[in-house]
Amino acid sequence: MAVAIVSTRMSAPAIILAAAGLLAPPLAVVAPLGLAPLLSVAAVALIVAAPRRLFAAVKPLWPLAALWLAVAAFALLSATWSILPRHSLAEGARFLAIGVEGLIALAAARALTADESRRVGAAVAIGAALGAGLLLFERATGAALARWLHGLGSSVVVNESRYDRGVTTLVLIFWPALLALRPRRTLQLALAVAVAACALLMSSAASLLALVAGLVSFAIASRTPRLVAGVLAAILIAGAVLLPVAVPTYQTTVQIQHDAPWIKGSGIHRLLIWRFAAERIADRPLLGWGMDASRDLPGGKRDFSTTLPGIVLNPPGHDAMPLHPHDTLLQWRVELGIPGTILCLALVIWALHRAGWRFGGGREAQAAALGWAATVMVIALLSFGIWQEWWLSVIWLTASLLAASATDVT
Numbered sequence: 001m002a003v004a005i006v007s008t009r010m011s012a013p014a015i016i017l018a019a020a021g022l023l024a025p026p027l028a029v030v031a032p033l034g035l036a037p038l039l040s041v042a043a044v045a046l047i048v049a050a051p052r053r054l055f056a057a058v059k060p061l062w063p064l065a066a067l068w069l070a071v072a073a074f075a076l077l078s079a080t081w082s083i084l085p086r087h088s089l090a091e092g093a094r095f096l097a098i099g100v101e102g103l104i105a106l107a108a109a110r111a112l113t114a115d116e117s118r119r120v121g122a123a124v125a126i127g128a129a130l131g132a133g134l135l136l137f138e139r140a141t142g143a144a145l146a147r148w149l150h151g152l153g154s155s156v157v158v159n160e161s162r163y164d165r166g167v168t169t170l171v172l173i174f175w176p177a178l179l180a181l182r183p184r185r186t187l188q189l190a191l192a193v194a195v196a197a198c199a200l201l202m203s204s205a206a207s208l209l210a211l212v213a214g215l216v217s218f219a220i221a222s223r224t225p226r227l228v229a230g231v232l233a234a235i236l237i238a239g240a241v242l243l244p245v246a247v248p249t250y251q252t253t254v255q256i257q258h259d260a261p262w263i264k265g266s267g268i269h270r271l272l273i274w275r276f277a278a279e280r281i282a283d284r285p286l287l288g289w290g291m292d293a294s295r296d297l298p299g300g301k302r303d304f305s306t307t308l309p310g311i312v313l314n315p316p317g318h319d320a321m322p323l324h325p326h327d328t329l330l331q332w333r334v335e336l337g338i339p340g341t342i343l344c345l346a347l348v349i350w351a352l353h354r355a356g357w358r359f360g361g362g363r364e365a366q367a368a369a370l371g372w373a374a375t376v377m378v379i380a381l382l383s384f385g386i387w388q389e390w391w392l393s394v395i396w397l398t399a400s401l402l403a404a405s406a407t408d409v410t
Helices: 012-030 032-049 051-080 085-110 114-141 144-150 160-180 185-201 205-221 225-246 250-259 265-283 328-357 363-382 389-405
Strands: none
Touching: 012 032, 012 085, 012 114, 012 144, 012 160, 012 389, 032 051, 032 085, 032 160, 032 389, 051 085, 051 328, 085 389, 114 144, 114 160, 114 185, 114 389, 160 185, 160 205, 160 363, 160 389, 185 205, 205 225, 205 363, 225 265, 225 328, 225 363, 250 265, 265 328, 328 363, 363 389
């Protein structure tokens, strides 16, 4: 009688991606800036381990590579008119390098066998559970781990914002973990509850809103994926056109705070930052101020808490532009102008078109991809600077792990 023997060995790329999926969530909690080196190490290891396999798998991704290169080229070119020319040049080069690393990881994920996909997915699910467990432990113990790692005394207040990057990473890696757990619905539900609890208890409003938007998009995309992809693309295009002229004025924001005192001070400050960004866009509407030049825009060090009559922001230190606008669309416009914004939109819309119209995997995998896209979009429109190395690395890592967790995702 013939006995079928199934190999338990995993290829080197599968092992590397599994390790990245296992390490990323807990690393995001204890040392989130380490996520960028994690992507770099994984990319180098993948190139060394299987260069021919990666070369074959990356060919269908050439439009993504070309668009990323176009954005990087324009970012580098912006150094010629930037108010921070050397910084813009360095950030443009960094952006290009992260894209190369991300493409390597994504190509490796596409080349996995079905068995390897299941094993990488299992590692991602375990990593997500570890990340959620660490966040809940920190919440329950008053940041005991952070205090031990950094030698902080009991009198030192550990702000929950320390964990924003950890929660953000968790709500993104939730999607490949959810996909990996699709044969086990109870575990899917338990993970969703744990991730939502982390976002809620850590007071990460942007991450919680992003998770809700992702889950709604996932549910709708399970039936009509093209509708979700089209709506997300339309929101981005409309936002890029309208947001710079639709942001409330300073006095309107003061009135909003008086009429709705329940809005957190951080939310009011965000509206003021967006207004300042819109004014600087109007100053240089065509080409912008240069790649990542938001940090040094004229007037950006103005403290709204002491210079804007009628506003209540405590304590002092609410700058008009704290490094970046906290909104990707405004950051594209203020730094790269109209041509750069068009290139960035083309990059994202290509990905949405592929997810909505040319997705080669199963319907649940497609819905998870669009849920992930909605989650990324909400965070990008509310939180971090789009060029931040750790943030770009998280996007590439979780996109690659999403592909790795899904069999036959193309």
